[in-house]
Amino acid sequence: MKETEISKHTISVLVDNEAGVLARVIGLFSGRGYNIESLTVAEVDASSHQSRITVVTSGTPMVIEQIKAQLSRLVPVHKVSDLTLAGPCVERELALVKVIASGEKRVESLRIADIFKARAVDATNSSFVFEIIGSPEKIDAFIKLMEPLGLSETSRTGVAAISRGTLTM
Amino acid sequence: MAERILSGSEVVLQALVDQGVEVVFGYPGGAVLPLYDEIFKQNRIRHILVRHEQAAVHAAEGYARSTGKVGVVLVTSGPGATNAVTGLTDALMDSIPVVCLTGQVPTHLIGNDAFQEADTTGITRPCTKHNYLVKDSAKLARTMHEAFHVASSGRPGPVVIDLPKDILVAKAPYLEPSQVQHRTYNPVVKGDRRQIEEALELLASAKKPILYCGGGVINSGSQACKVLTEFTRLTGVPITLTLMGLGAYPASDKQYLGMLGMHGTYEANMAMHDCDVMIAVGARFDDRVTGNLDFFSPGSQKVQIDIDQSSINKNVPVDIGIVGDVGHVLEDMMKIWKAKQHKIEAKALDSWWDEIEGWRGKHCLSYKQPKDIIKPQHVIRRLHALTRDRKTYITTDVGQHQMWAAQHFGFEHPHEWMTSGGLGTMGYGMPAALGVQVAHPDATVVCFTGDASIMMNIQECATLTQYRLPVKTVILNNRYMGMVRQWQQLLHGSRYSESYSESLPDFVKLSEAFGFTGMTCNNAADLDDALTKMLEIDGPVILDVAVDDKENCYPMIPSGKPHNEMLLGAETTGDEAIDSDEGMVLV
Ligand SMILES: Cc1ncc(C[n+]2csc(CCOP(=O)(O)OP(=O)(O)O)c2C)c(N)n1
Ligand SMILES: [Mg+2]
Numbered sequence: 001m002k003e004t005e006i007s008k009h010t011i012s013v014l015v016d017n018e019a020g021v022l023a024r025v026i027g028l029f030s031g032r033g034y035n036i037e038s039l040t041v042a043e044v045d046a047s048s049h050q051s052r053i054t055v056v057t058s059g060t061p062m063v064i065e066q067i068k069a070q071l072s073r074l075v076p077v078h079k080v081s082d083l084t085l086a087g088p089c090v091e092r093e094l095a096l097v098k099v100i101a102s103g104e105k106r107v108e109s110l111r112i113a114d115i116f117k118a119r120a121v122d123a124t125n126s127s128f129v130f131e132i133i134g135s136p137e138k139i140d141a142f143i144k145l146m147e148p149l150g151l152s153e154t155s156r157t158g159v160a161a162i163s164r165g166t167l168t169m
Numbered sequence: 170m171a172e173r174i175l176s177g178s179e180v181v182l183q184a185l186v187d188q189g190v191e192v193v194f195g196y197p198g199g200a201v202l203p204l205y206d207e208i209f210k211q212n213r214i215r216h217i218l219v220r221h222e223q224a225a226v227h228a229a230e231g232y233a234r235s236t237g238k239v240g241v242v243l244v245t246s247g248p249g250a251t252n253a254v255t256g257l258t259d260a261l262m263d264s265i266p267v268v269c270l271t272g273q274v275p276t277h278l279i280g281n282d283a284f285q286e287a288d289t290t291g292i293t294r295p296c297t298k299h300n301y302l303v304k305d306s307a308k309l310a311r312t313m314h315e316a317f318h319v320a321s322s323g324r325p326g327p328v329v330i331d332l333p334k335d336i337l338v339a340k341a342p343y344l345e346p347s348q349v350q351h352r353t354y355n356p357v358v359k360g361d362r363r364q365i366e367e368a369l370e371l372l373a374s375a376k377k378p379i380l381y382c383g384g385g386v387i388n389s390g391s392q393a394c395k396v397l398t399e400f401t402r403l404t405g406v407p408i409t410l411t412l413m414g415l416g417a418y419p420a421s422d423k424q425y426l427g428m429l430g431m432h433g434t435y436e437a438n439m440a441m442h443d444c445d446v447m448i449a450v451g452a453r454f455d456d457r458v459t460g461n462l463d464f465f466s467p468g469s470q471k472v473q474i475d476i477d478q479s480s481i482n483k484n485v486p487v488d489i490g491i492v493g494d495v496g497h498v499l500e501d502m503m504k505i506w507k508a509k510q511h512k513i514e515a516k517a518l519d520s521w522w523d524e525i526e527g528w529r530g531k532h533c534l535s536y537k538q539p540k541d542i543i544k545p546q547h548v549i550r551r552l553h554a555l556t557r558d559r560k561t562y563i564t565t566d567v568g569q570h571q572m573w574a575a576q577h578f579g580f581e582h583p584h585e586w587m588t589s590g591g592l593g594t595m596g597y598g599m600p601a602a603l604g605v606q607v608a609h610p611d612a613t614v615v616c617f618t619g620d621a622s623i624m625m626n627i628q629e630c631a632t633l634t635q636y637r638l639p640v641k642t643v644i645l646n647n648r649y650m651g652m653v654r655q656w657q658q659l660l661h662g663s664r665y666s667e668s669y670s671e672s673l674p675d676f677v678k679l680s681e682a683f684g685f686t687g688m689t690c691n692n693a694a695d696l697d698d699a700l701t702k703m704l705e706i707d708g709p710v711i712l713d714v715a716v717d718d719k720e721n722c723y724p725m726i727p728s729g730k731p732h733n734e735m736l737l738g739a740e741t742t743g744d745e746a747i748d749s750d751e752g753m754v755l756v
Contacts, residue, residue: 003486016352016353019302019304020290020294020300020302023291023294024294027294027295031295062482062486065482066479066482066483069477069478069479069481070479072478072479073323073324073477073478073479074299075298075299075319075353075354076353077353078352078353
């Protein structure tokens with residue numbers, strides 16, 4: 001890869017679930033001028049109080065290496081793994097998409113939701129809330145199609161990711 | 170083992186004792202009164218009362234850097250903590266181990282904008298290596314011990330422990346340091362053997378090698394400096410040190426090229442530019458060192474050894490990056506170099522040294538000392554000459570005088586030079602000297618300062634008096650913020666905007682007002698006498714030396730320029746304006 005080429009990386013970080021840990025990670029990105037495209041966090045192991053943070057970021061290979069090194073040296077960080085480099089991985093995101101429409105547009109939105117395997121989790125006479133799960137690209141595509149059909153609000157979780165196969169962090 | 174139940178304050182004090190702490194630099198206030206009460210009741214830990222919390226941190230830094238131990242600070246909540254922020258940032262930039270205890274409002278008031286409440290962990294998160302807010306008494310002892318571990322291991326740095334007042338009062342179990350295990354923070358100290366071998370093969374094949382070493386070697390300890398010296402002599406390679414690395418290798422040695430970087434020597438910078446193999450040891454390729462990155466040492470293969478993975482490949486991509494404690498790695502390098510009977514080809518090395526001698530021939534640090542007006546460089550050189558037989562520690566403030574001290578005072582040993590390198594904090598010098606003198610009561614401690622910098626922590630004169638700390642403060646008084654004036658002269662058409670030191674105090678009267686000796690020196694003929702007298706006085710002294718106010722600090726690599734475009738300065742070329750617009754936007 002060229003030194004100046006910017007690429008997108010999904011990085012998983014296992015941290016102690018303690019006060020301020022998310023602020024440390026976010027502060028590191030903002031303080032050093034790194035880019036955050038998406039960030040998710042939740043406790044994944046209650047017994048050991050560990051949370052998993054998934055950050056989607058982009059940068060040159062040198063910047064990505066820096067990001068990982070900087071994350072690794074934070075005291076509450078146990079492990080940092082670059083899923084993009086580690087091999088194939090599954091990336092999933094959930095979005096809730098509100099469409100307010102009537103008539104033909106309303107019908108069309110339902111049809112598209114069906115194609116995307118999105119579920120209507122709320123409905124009124126003039127609106128739907130669709131739940132869609134998939135790769136960020138799939139969700140982007142879905143939202144784009146909903147735009148002319150009365151898209152009024154979206155809420156996205158950000159990416160959760162994990163390696164395929166037997167590989168673990 | 171039965172748990173010992175103590176008060177929170179007792180736990181803190183006991184932990185300090187068990188961590189081998191002898192001195193705390195601090196300043197009291199409401200939130201830390203229980204701790205001060207505890208300090209009052211015991212005599213195992215000495216408390217030095219500074220006159221401003223920033224100075225407490227600098228004093229702890231001076232103490233830490235001159236001893237290799239952790240410096241400890243104690244300040245109150247709110248303004249006490251915010252005043253400490255500059256010192257903490259300074260310690261972070263220069264990798265100095267400091268533990269700073271800050272008071273906090275009681276836990277039930279946190280978040281209520283209580284009196285003297287500040288979000289201390291929020292404010293200090295980016296300027297500490299790590300910080301803690303203790304909200305649970307059960308975690309107090311563990312946190313104390315962990316803080317010392319984090320501050321002093323790996324790449325050292327400042328750690329804050331924010332202590333709510335109720336936690337200081339409540340009962341808490343005490344744990345010994347040995348009962349505490351560190352869950353995540355266990356830095357690698359041994360370097361990768363294969364990488365070390367590769368690095369040595371590269372070095373052995375070099376025609377124009379150089380060792381570029383920094384503060385990491387000093388942090389690794391005296392033993393690391395000793396091994397570095399042996400390795401350098403064994404291989405015959407030229408060595409240059411960063412501002413933070415001065416003293417890691419004896420300045421008087423013939424293999425030493427002097428400091429490198431913006432105000433480094435011509436020979437060091439030219440050798441960095443032209444080398445074919447560079448071994449960076451505990452140095453972080455700071456912009457003050459590299460100059461313009463696009464032209465930095467273009468033809469070299471680079472090896473970097475650092476305890477901090479994030480220092481490797483940060484600014485300059487290297488061919489081999491070895492993560493580990495430089496002391497350990499250097500020991501391994503010595504062993505393997507000997508075992509494999511490596512040797513750099515003598516002919517190549519000789520002609521490299523010939524080239525270096527040519528650069529040395531420029532005598533880039535030379536100056537002419539007239540009969541009367543005192544050249545600032547001369548003050549440094551004379552003091553160096555007059556203190557050769559004493560154990561001497563030097564601290565500085567920030568500006569031209571700092572660079573002159575770095576260039577002209579030959580440091581032979583590690584831990585004897587304290588300066589604010591990364592942050593460039595004016596006001597560092599006197600409190601740092603205070604901390605050094607506390608650690609080494611019988612040594613000579615000299616603070617070189619400027620007429621502007623000294624005003625930034627001048628209140629510490631009172632601390633010197635109170636504890637009879639015989640710090641010798643030498644003001645290189647050019648009646649300017651000299652370094653600012655120099656940049657204005659070179660880059661801003663000599664428009665000296667706000668850089669003149671107006672209304673300076675009478676430093677003799679000021680010293681006397683604080684209860685110690687003040688002296689002046691205005692003529693080169695009197696300089697040695699003044700310095701000698703100052704050194705002989707048994708107590709603090711401020712010596713105000715009137716120096717040439719036109720003198721600029723050379724050589725200089727202007728910002729944005731490569732190493733081989735150094736300005737050699739007045740002696741050779743005169744003060745020339747730097748014809749560059751880019752220069753103006755750079756720092
Ligand atoms: C706290 C702080 N404020 C501002 C600066 C910017 N600065 C760098 S050098 C300097 C002038 C220092 O003047 P002086 O102490 O007289 O030293 P000289 O350069 O004259 O030797 C200033 C203002 C700084 N480094 N630190
Ligand atoms: Mg000055």
